[in-house]
Amino acid sequence: MRSELERSGTYWQTQEELTYGAMVAWRNNARCIGRLNWQKLHVRDMRALSTAQDIFTALVEHIRLATNRGKIQSMITIFAPQSPGDAGIRIWNPQLIRYAGYRQADGCVVGDPLHIELTEAVQRLGWLGAQGGAFDLLPIVIQMPGHAPEIFELPRDCILEVTLSHPEFSWFADLGLKWHALPVISNMRLEIGGISYTAAPFNGWYMGTEIGARNLGDVERYNLLPCIARAMGLETHSDRTLWKDRALVELNRAVLHSFELAGVTIIDHHTAARQFMHHEKYERQAGRNLYADWGWIVPPMSGSTTPVFHTPTKTASLHLISFIRTIPGRNNVPGPATL
């Protein structure tokens, strides 16, 4: 390893280092409530791949394997690390499966407002798949070091989606809502002992509030609470009626109900918080410090009904083995803004 390091400025980690490193990077992440399962991670070593096409093929395979017809498996696919001096392999998409966002002439947005910039960037790259719909699958953008970004259309048949219905409100299905089954984060860098894996997409399964509270509920995302509240017949003129809170609960019930109905793994925030408390106990028993970022661990709804709300936490950056958010445009990180 020493001589390898001297020759190339980097070294090839063993399969064991890679596997254990990815697990520990997960365990170290202060924002993740799902860490009880940190030892159940399928690690795929794809460091040998050297073309964008091969990497894309491996991503599609990741999606198929991790989706597993709904019985979702935690998985990470690790591509070749960054060499000193280059930008590393980059996947521009924040997640492998995400929906386009289109700004209209009147300033409104169709689709996911979070992805307006990426949508415009892939259109400049020649993407022809834009349907102008609320749930258009974005293509994958892969950029090899020193090369132009390339776009790839995901095969529809590998993407499992769940159409949303409600356990009681029959009108809910008519809203035409859906969400994808698999959350694969693809724009974080995996650091293991000084080696930077700039492309190492990973997934767990969804916690319901990620979809029902944030993606579909946030004012800056699909902003569906007013629409659901109106369909529920609620008085939306005053916040005092708690119409937002009521619509929020029903939207989240719909998400959990629909995933269950479709046989897709999902966890509710109460169970996730309880599992996290178990994780905390096990980590303590193992003699390890547990770092947790309270504002991320406490769910975005019904905070005080979960035990994590009442538990003080410590944060710390564990840089040796960790997932690190990359910010396009800074530190040489390419991305939509650089187009």
Place this chain on the structure above:
Amino acid sequence: MRSELERSGTYWQTQEELTYGAMVAWRNNARCIGRLNWQKLHVRDMRALSTAQDIFTALVEHIRLATNRGKIQSMITIFAPQSPGDAGIRIWNPQLIRYAGYRQADGCVVGDPLHIELTEAVQRLGWLGAQGGAFDLLPIVIQMPGHAPEIFELPRDCILEVTLSHPEFSWFADLGLKWHALPVISNMRLEIGGISYTAAPFNGWYMGTEIGARNLGDVERYNLLPCIARAMGLETHSDRTLWKDRALVELNRAVLHSFELAGVTIIDHHTAARQFMHHEKYERQAGRNLYADWGWIVPPMSGSTTPVFHTPTKTASLHLISFIRTIPGRNNVPGPATL
């Protein structure tokens, strides 16, 4: 002032210093979401009082004036400051109006579990008012420096309470729930330029979630969500049905509805969060730093539906002018545990 300081180790602040100091201490508090109104604070100077009886009389007057038949006024009553070397005047109650908690032989609690210790302490001091009920008003405990604590029963007619009913569920009123109209925090120390006012109780009006989410909802407090969920006919065997979230929303609707019905000032968490964003803007315009403790400012329910959830905050301790939590048993602070 110099000679006064040399003589007594302290000095007498002017009425203006006191008034402005109390307002700034409020404005400086990183945990308070209600700070938009910091300039609307009635400051009562009661530094001349020297007996527990007179102080108690001033507390009853505070409650009457601040309650104002439901049109609640923000108010602080400031008693003589601590002299160097003594413990200062102390009010043992965390709030002037609070309910007793009684541990039963079977380990269950009747009343407010938060106040078991204070309830036992006042019983040791000879309190005969215990009814063993869910909402027994605790007496006030005042301890003058160097003296034994004394207890005083609050006159019932000065305490405004709101019985809880629900805008739709007629069974809700039969649960026999109520809460007091006025939250007067009485165990924080007010620091103004080196002078410690150990007894300086203050109040604003309630934000609904303080009652509906925390006081009545927390598992470690009245823990009413299971009872309400059962009355709603919800399936409580699995957290996935979001029964806690549904019961939480209905309990909070009941609180806001009942206060409104009774003509008692209260604010919902959405409106409070919006007011806080205005406060932030005004402070920026005034050229001041705004410090805020995210975990306290974000409401305990429906967090991500409020703008404060999406706003990063900075915290800092502003010790020169501030409200400081006193911890009985530490730093010579007397309290129930020392009995």
